[in-house]
Amino acid sequence: MPDRNIKITLQYDGSRYDGWQKQGNTDKTIQGKLEQILEKMAGQPVEVHGSGRTDAGVHAWGQVANFHLPASCAGMSAEELKAYLNRYLPDDIAVLSAQEAGTRFHSRLNAVSKTYCYRIETAAKKNVFERRYVYGLGEPLDIAAMRRAAAYLTGEHDFKAFCSLKRMKKSTVRNLTAIEIAMRESVCELHFRGNGFLYNMVRILTGTLIEVGLHKRTPESVAETLFSCDRALAGFTAPPEGLFLERVEYE
Amino acid sequence: MPDRNIKITLQYDGSRYDGWQKQGNTDKTIQGKLEQILEKMAGQPVEVHGSGRTDAGVHAWGQVANFHLPASCAGMSAEELKAYLNRYLPDDIAVLSAQEAGTRFHSRLNAVSKTYCYRIETAAKKNVFERRYVYGLGEPLDIAAMRRAAAYLTGEHDFKAFCSLKRMKKSTVRNLTAIEIAMRESVCELHFRGNGFLYNMVRILTGTLIEVGLHKRTPESVAETLFSCDRALAGFTAPPEGLFLERVEYE
Numbered sequence: 257m258p259d260r261n262i263k264i265t266l267q268y269d270g271s272r273y274d275g276w277q278k279q280g281n282t283d284k285t286i287q288g289k290l291e292q293i294l295e296k297m298a299g300q301p302v303e304v305h306g307s308g309r310t311d312a313g314v315h316a317w318g319q320v321a322n323f324h325l326p327a328s329c330a331g332m333s334a335e336e337l338k339a340y341l342n343r344y345l346p347d348d349i350a351v352l353s354a355q356e357a358g359t360r361f362h363s364r365l366n367a368v369s370k371t372y373c374y375r376i377e378t379a380a381k382k383n384v385f386e387r388r389y390v391y392g393l394g395e396p397l398d399i400a401a402m403r404r405a406a407a408y409l410t411g412e413h414d415f416k417a418f419c420s421l422k423r424m425k426k427s428t429v430r431n432l433t434a435i436e437i438a439m440r441e442s443v444c445e446l447h448f449r450g451n452g453f454l455y456n457m458v459r460i461l462t463g464t465l466i467e468v469g470l471h472k473r474t475p476e477s478v479a480e481t482l483f484s485c486d487r488a489l490a491g492f493t494a495p496p497e498g499l500f501l502e503r504v505e506y507e
Numbered sequence: 508m509p510d511r512n513i514k515i516t517l518q519y520d521g522s523r524y525d526g527w528q529k530q531g532n533t534d535k536t537i538q539g540k541l542e543q544i545l546e547k548m549a550g551q552p553v554e555v556h557g558s559g560r561t562d563a564g565v566h567a568w569g570q571v572a573n574f575h576l577p578a579s580c581a582g583m584s585a586e587e588l589k590a591y592l593n594r595y596l597p598d599d600i601a602v603l604s605a606q607e608a609g610t611r612f613h614s615r616l617n618a619v620s621k622t623y624c625y626r627i628e629t630a631a632k633k634n635v636f637e638r639r640y641v642y643g644l645g646e647p648l649d650i651a652a653m654r655r656a657a658a659y660l661t662g663e664h665d666f667k668a669f670c671s672l673k674r675m676k677k678s679t680v681r682n683l684t685a686i687e688i689a690m691r692e693s694v695c696e697l698h699f700r701g702n703g704f705l706y707n708m709v710r711i712l713t714g715t716l717i718e719v720g721l722h723k724r725t726p727e728s729v730a731e732t733l734f735s736c737d738r739a740l741a742g743f744t745a746p747p748e749g750l751f752l753e754r755v756e757y758e
Contacts, residue, residue: 269635315636342632350632381593381601384520385566389636 313496391498397469405475419454464491564747642749648720670705715742
C-alpha cells in the first residue's frame with residue numbers, strides 16, 4: 257500500500273488567528289486547527305505542511321498545504337477527507353479542494369510562484385460587509401504614480417529594504433514577476449506575484465506604494481530605497497487585515 | 508428659514524442588532540444608533556424615519572431613512588452630515604449618501620417599491636468571508652422548480668399565508684411585482700420586488716421556495732398555499748442572516 261499524500265487548498269479569515277504556523281497554543285493557528293482535527297481522525301499525529309506562513313490577522317483565498325495520511329485512514333477518499341475537515345473546522349476556515357498528490361509533493365518546496373493581494377479602502381468609510389477584509393486608508397490614491405513605482409520593483413532584485421527581519425542569513429534576492437494595481441469601486445487592489453517573499457515584504461511594499469499614492473514620496477524614491485537595501489528608507493508596514501494569500505502555483 | 512429634511516441611504520450588517528426599530532435598549536437597534544448620534548450633534552432629539560423595519564439579524568445594502576434637521580444644524584451641508592454620521596457610527600453601519608429632500612418627503616410613506624434579496628449557500632460549507640451574510644443550506648436546489656413556484660406568487664395577491672402575525676387588522680393584499688432567482692457560483696440569490704411586504708413575508712416565501720427547490724413540495728402546492736391564506740400550509744421561516752433590504756424606490 258503506497259503512502260498517500262493529500263494536497264488541500266484552503267480559505268481562511270485570519271482575523272482571530274495568530275497566523276498559519278502552530279505555536280504553543282495550537283488553538284489559535286490555522287495549522288494547529290488542521291492538525292488537531294487530523295490527529296483525532298487518524299488516531300495519531302499528522303503533520304500539515306503549508307506553502308508558507310501567513311502572519312497573524314492575514315487571510316487566505318487559496319493557501320495550499322499537504323499531509324501524509326496514516327494507514328488508519330486508508331479507506332477515506334479525498335472527497336470524504338474534505339467533507340470531514342469542513343465538518344469539524346470552525347466557520348472561518350474552509351477546505352476548498354482535496355486531492356491525491358504524488359508522494360514527493362511538498363506544498364512549500366514545490367511552489368513555483370505565489371500571489372498575494374492587498375486591499376485598500378480609499379473611501380472615508382469601509383463597506384460594512386468587508387470591514388474585516390480591507391485596510392481603511394480613507395484617502396484617494398494616485399494609481400498612476402503607484403504603477404510607476406511598482407515598475408521599479410518588478411523583476412529580480414535584492415529586497416532587503418522591504419524585509420522586517422534584521423538579520424537574514426539567507427539570500428534576500430527574490431523575483432517579483434508582476435505587480436498589478438487596480439481600482440474596484442473605491443477599493444484599491446494590489447496583486448503581487450513572485451517566486452518567494454521575505455518576512456513582511458508584501459506589507460512593506462504596500463506601505464511604500466501607499467506613500468507614493470498619497471504623494472508623500474516620489475516613484476523614483478522607491479527605486480532608491482530598493483538599491484539602498486535599507487529598511488529605514490522604505491515605507492510603513494501596512495496592517496494585516498488587508499492582506500490575502502491569493503494563489504500558490506506549482507509546475 | 509425653511510425646515511430641512513435629509514434623506515439618507517444606509518448599509519448595515521444586522522448581525523449584532525435587534526433590528527431597525529428602536530426599543531427600550533436603543534444601543535442595539537439601527538434607528539437608535541442614528542438617533543443617539545443626531546441628538547448629540549443637534550443638542551435635541553431628532554426622530555429618524557425608516558422606509559420600513561428590518562428584523563433582528565437582517566442586513567441592508569440600501570435602507571432609506573429621513574429626518575428633519577433642527578435649526579442648530581443649519582450650517583451643515585448634507586455631505587458634512589454624512590461625514591459626521593460615518594465618523595460616529597460603528598463600523599457595521601455606514602451612510603452611503605445624504606441629500607436634501609422636499610419638506611414633505613417621508614421614507615416610508617413615499618416608497619413605491621422595495622427589493623429584498625435572500626442569499627442561500629448550497630455548497631456544504633459557506634465561503635468563510637460571507638459566513639455571516641448567507642443562509643447555510645448546504646444542499647443543491649432545483650432552480651427551475653423554484654422559478655415555476657415563484658411564477659404563482661408574482662402579482663397582486665392576498666399573502667396572508669406568508670405572514671407571521673396571526674391577527675392582521677389591515678389588508679394583507681400586496682403586489683409582488685417580481686421574483687428573480689439566480690445562482691452566483693454556489694449561492695442561490697432570490698430577489699423579491701414589491702409595493703410592500705408583510706411581517707416575515709420574504710423569509711416565509713423563501714422557506715417555501717427552498718422546500719420546492721429540495722423537492723419536499725411541488726410548485727403547484729405553493730399556489731394552493733397562497734389561495735388558502737393559511738400560514739400552516741406555507742414553508743419554514745428562513746433565518747435572518749441571509750436577508751438583505753436591497754433597494755427602496757421612490758417616484
